[in-house]
Amino acid sequence: MRNYIDEAEQALLHTYNRYQVVFERGDGVYLYDMDGKKYLDFVAGIAVFALGYHNQEYNDALKNQIDRIIHTSNYYYNVPAIEAAKKLKAVSGMDRVFFTNSGAEAVEGAVKTARKYAYLKDGRTDHEIIAMNHSFHGRTMGALSVTGNPHYREAFEPMIGNIRFADLNDFDSVLRQTTDRTCAILFETVQGEGGIWPATEEFMHRVRALCDERDILLILDEIQCGMGRTGEMFAWQRFGVKPDVMTTAKALGCGVPVGAFLMTERVGQNSLKAGDHGTTYGGNPLACAAVCKVLELYEKMEITAHVREVGAYLESRLDSVAEQFACVRARRGVGLMQGLVFDRPVGDIITRAMDKGLVLINAGTDIIRFVPPLIIDRQNVDDMAAILTESIREVCGGC
Numbered sequence: 534m535r536n537y538i539d540e541a542e543q544a545l546l547h548t549y550n551r552y553q554v555v556f557e558r559g560d561g562v563y564l565y566d567m568d569g570k571k572y573l574d575f576v577a578g579i580a581v582f583a584l585g586y587h588n589q590e591y592n593d594a595l596k597n598q599i600d601r602i603i604h605t606s607n608y609y610y611n612v613p614a615i616e617a618a619k620k621l622k623a624v625s626g627m628d629r630v631f632f633t634n635s636g637a638e639a640v641e642g643a644v645k646t647a648r649k650y651a652y653l654k655d656g657r658t659d660h661e662i663i664a665m666n667h668s669f670h671g672r673t674m675g676a677l678s679v680t681g682n683p684h685y686r687e688a689f690e691p692m693i694g695n696i697r698f699a700d701l702n703d704f705d706s707v708l709r710q711t712t713d714r715t716c717a718i719l720f721e722t723v724q725g726e727g728g729i730w731p732a733t734e735e736f737m738h739r740v741r742a743l744c745d746e747r748d749i750l751l752i753l754d755e756i757q758c759g760m761g762r763t764g765e766m767f768a769w770q771r772f773g774v775k776p777d778v779m780t781t782a783k784a785l786g787c788g789v790p791v792g793a794f795l796m797t798e799r800v801g802q803n804s805l806k807a808g809d810h811g812t813t814y815g816g817n818p819l820a821c822a823a824v825c826k827v828l829e830l831y832e833k834m835e836i837t838a839h840v841r842e843v844g845a846y847l848e849s850r851l852d853s854v855a856e857q858f859a860c861v862r863a864r865r866g867v868g869l870m871q872g873l874v875f876d877r878p879v880g881d882i883i884t885r886a887m888d889k890g891l892v893l894i895n896a897g898t899d900i901i902r903f904v905p906p907l908i909i910d911r912q913n914v915d916d917m918a919a920i921l922t923e924s925i926r927e928v929c930g931g932c
């Protein structure tokens with residue numbers, strides 16, 4: 534394993550500080566490294582592998598598609614994309630789908646949709662977008678421009694113009710940033726990288742009402758919190774508030790790189806037209822075969838009901854860990870998207886947990902994030918809590 538890690542550091546651009554492990558295979562909620570060591574996985578490749586590793590039906594669907602055709606381009610129709618779009622419309626209640634290769638690319642498309650929608654109304658090219666502080670929308674220039682973390686942006690200035698930042702769950706801060714040129718308000722229904730902050734019901738309703746009143750598009754980024762993670766297929770479905778445009782990715786293909794942005798019919802009819810937007814790979818048959826099978830398995834396995842049940846259990850177990858240690862400040866989250874907030878950086882705790890066979894990840898420096906495969910059961914939660922407790926005790930003491 535050491536040799537491979539050394540070779541990686543010679544060949545790959547060093548844009549990540551990686552944990553010193555090479556994972557070789559997965560099975561269910563477990564990962565195995567090259568030395569055969571087994572790990573319980575509470576990261577799922579960052580909220581991606583929702584159905585767990587080595588799901589035979591999923592693997593077979595991909596293999597079958599590979600033997601048929603992998604790619605044709607968007608100049609032709611392909612059946613997996615048609616089926617995937619139909620299924621995605623059904624679970625989201627949205628009307629039009631554009632498939633992308635990643636989350637960031639879906640955000641780019643959503644931003645272009647909003648600008649074109651506003652442009653068609655008044656022909657102006659100075660429209661503004663309101664995004665949130667502490668948000669994360671991806672690393673490409675447009676997505677970075679709406680990401681509310683100055684550290685990520687600074688060296689790459691100038692960003693795309695006319696982005697204003699407000700605070701999630703502070704409606705007045707949104708109102709203060711709203712002008713007659715605002716074309717969209719964009720946020721994650723549950724902020725992920727920024728520290729697991731769920732939007733409140735009141736905030737959702739007030740922003741929706743503002744958008745309706747001023748014909749502003751509400752764009753919800755469901756890339757991390759969507760696809761069942763909160764116990765609903767998409768996190769906004771808990772509120773009875775519907776976005777005009779939404780983005781999805783991460784768990785959408787359960788490991789095959791695919792994302793999408795979706796919109797209502799009204800926005801679809803009044804925004805991007807033939808020639809306005811494109812992508813070579815987006816929606817290719819292989820990626821869409823994955824999306825089809827994932828959505829089929831979600832239904833068959835009753836994933837959202839399972840998440841509501843096991844998510845409540847994870848919450849209660851994390852609450853008791855939080856009570857036990859003074860160094861844990863709070864627990865936040867919804868369903869199987871949870872964070873424990875510490876009074877110190879969490880890197881050492883995560884490294885200890887890795888040594889003991891538990892994969893965890895941070896969100897920011899002081900928060901441990903829990904985004905496991907959605908198929909975890911209570912026993913997995915108990916096993917996780919036991920290793921977590923030990924790891925915290927070793928780093929923070931018996932506090």
Ligand SMILES: *Cc1c(COP(=O)(O)O)cnc(C)c1O
Pocket residue numbers: 635636637638640669670671672721725726754755756757758782783
């Ligand atoms: C991960 C993430 C993105 C970016 O997705 P990529 O596939 O990494 O480009 C965008 N928004 C949110 C909320 C995310 O969690």
